[in-house]
Amino acid sequence: MTNPFGKDIARRLIHKDVSIAPLVTFRILFGMIMLISIVRFALKGWIHDFYIQPEYHFTFFGFDWIQPLPGPWMYFLFFLMGLTALFITIGLFYRIATVSFFMLFTYVELIDKTYYLNHYYFISIISFLLIWVPANAYFSVDSRLNPAISTKRVPAWTINIFKLQLGIVYFYAGLAKINPDWLLEAMPLKIWLPAKAYFPIIGEMFKDLWVAYAFSWLGMLYDLSIPFLLLKRKTRVPAYQAVVFFHIMTWLLFPIGMFPLIMIGLTLIFFSEKNHEKVLDHIQKWLGLNVVSEVAEVRKNANYHWVTYFLIIHFAVQILLPFRHALYPGELFWTEQGYRFSWRVMLMEKAGSCDFYIRPENTNELVQVNNLDHLTELQERMMATQPDMILQFAHYLKERYQANEVYTESLVTLQGNRSKPFIDPEINLAQVDRSLKHKNWILPFEKAQ
Numbered sequence: 001m002t003n004p005f006g007k008d009i010a011r012r013l014i015h016k017d018v019s020i021a022p023l024v025t026f027r028i029l030f031g032m033i034m035l036i037s038i039v040r041f042a043l044k045g046w047i048h049d050f051y052i053q054p055e056y057h058f059t060f061f062g063f064d065w066i067q068p069l070p071g072p073w074m075y076f077l078f079f080l081m082g083l084t085a086l087f088i089t090i091g092l093f094y095r096i097a098t099v100s101f102f103m104l105f106t107y108v109e110l111i112d113k114t115y116y117l118n119h120y121y122f123i124s125i126i127s128f129l130l131i132w133v134p135a136n137a138y139f140s141v142d143s144r145l146n147p148a149i150s151t152k153r154v155p156a157w158t159i160n161i162f163k164l165q166l167g168i169v170y171f172y173a174g175l176a177k178i179n180p181d182w183l184l185e186a187m188p189l190k191i192w193l194p195a196k197a198y199f200p201i202i203g204e205m206f207k208d209l210w211v212a213y214a215f216s217w218l219g220m221l222y223d224l225s226i227p228f229l230l231l232k233r234k235t236r237v238p239a240y241q242a243v244v245f246f247h248i249m250t251w252l253l254f255p256i257g258m259f260p261l262i263m264i265g266l267t268l269i270f271f272s273e274k275n276h277e278k279v280l281d282h283i284q285k286w287l288g289l290n291v292v293s294e295v296a297e298v299r300k301n302a303n304y305h306w307v308t309y310f311l312i313i314h315f316a317v318q319i320l321l322p323f324r325h326a327l328y329p330g331e332l333f334w335t336e337q338g339y340r341f342s343w344r345v346m347l348m349e350k351a352g353s354c355d356f357y358i359r360p361e362n363t364n365e366l367v368q369v370n371n372l373d374h375l376t377e378l379q380e381r382m383m384a385t386q387p388d389m390i391l392q393f394a395h396y397l398k399e400r401y402q403a404n405e406v407y408t409e410s411l412v413t414l415q416g417n418r419s420k421p422f423i424d425p426e427i428n429l430a431q432v433d434r435s436l437k438h439k440n441w442i443l444p445f446e447k448a449q
Helices: 004-015 021-043 046-052 073-090 094-111 118-130 141-145 157-176 180-184 189-196 203-207 209-231 233-253 259-270 273-287 305-327 377-383 387-400
Strands: 017-019 153-155 350-360 367-369 403-414
Touching: 004 157, 017 273, 021 046, 021 073, 021 118, 021 157, 021 259, 021 273, 046 073, 073 094, 094 118, 118 157, 118 259, 118 305, 153 157, 157 209, 157 259, 157 305, 180 209, 189 203, 189 209, 189 233, 203 209, 209 233, 209 259, 233 259, 350 377, 350 387, 377 387, 387 403
Parallel strands: none
Antiparallel strands: 017 153, 350 367, 350 403
């Protein structure tokens, strides 16, 4: 027996012809923000500091073969990345540009997990999704040069996949906040907010405990509800105002880089096609150019079925991957097993120290290693609280000094608790294999009473 209701939903969300305008403005905003981000990254000197200066890089598991290009070639790589971002913005050589940007950006992201951020992961995902949609079929250089590709109508799924991806980011960030530390202890906000008492006008309020609790609960409710409020026409405008306010506040209070601008810009895709068409008209008038080509034919019968398999796999991974932490025992924030790639944003205050001792071949004496002989200060700071990075560095020391044994003495503080031993000091890390299995050499976390 057929299900007409299900067919109607599928037609409306997947197959229905809709205006391409939201997809075009999304393409333009994404390309512009990426270009600004890349220029900012270069001007801050981070290409050198993050990818050229360090002697060692903490690669992701399974990607040890990915290493930075030598010297000046990293600058050239970022130049190419900026160029592809520009081409995405104006819709020139779009397919080549999106594939190239995705590969270049993801390559850089995989070089060193020291610099892992949720929004870097998000950018890789969005650039991957842009590969599969015809965002250059209107209001682009490509459509001017080749009118045969022009169209004002596209299948609804080409726009809805971006709404779904943004909804996953928001909703999973909200789910992650449903934990005792965030809701019952107001952690880590009750540590962070008092340090912002210098903030104009409302800064003194940050010293009050109730403000940390209010921010914690409102942040959780915001993340869980905002995708649904943006979908509804009646609540869309106030919901987007909340998006702007939320991200501007987080940008002012915390050092989170370009993430607020990215989310403010890309969340505009939830607005109606009429709004986006007006924006494109204003851009065309502002430029004083006729950037819209004649539409040769609406490609209603374009065959996108083969893309379906890629998208099903992609969103299945997106939905399931954040829950993989349930496969591991112990406190997630302590072990960080399954922490990355799960949209857990600014949920913990964690710091520590980690000293390494090696026993080189043909000696019986343990020798302490100076971490900063091999790592930058940022690498050392990030490594000290992340077990997989501690193990990686131990293996590096094993090879670097031809050591049979590598031990560590580590102390870590989590969510304002007193510092506690982190890694079993009796375990010879040189003999521990890297894997995705539970790291039973992480000492258990006991919260202070």
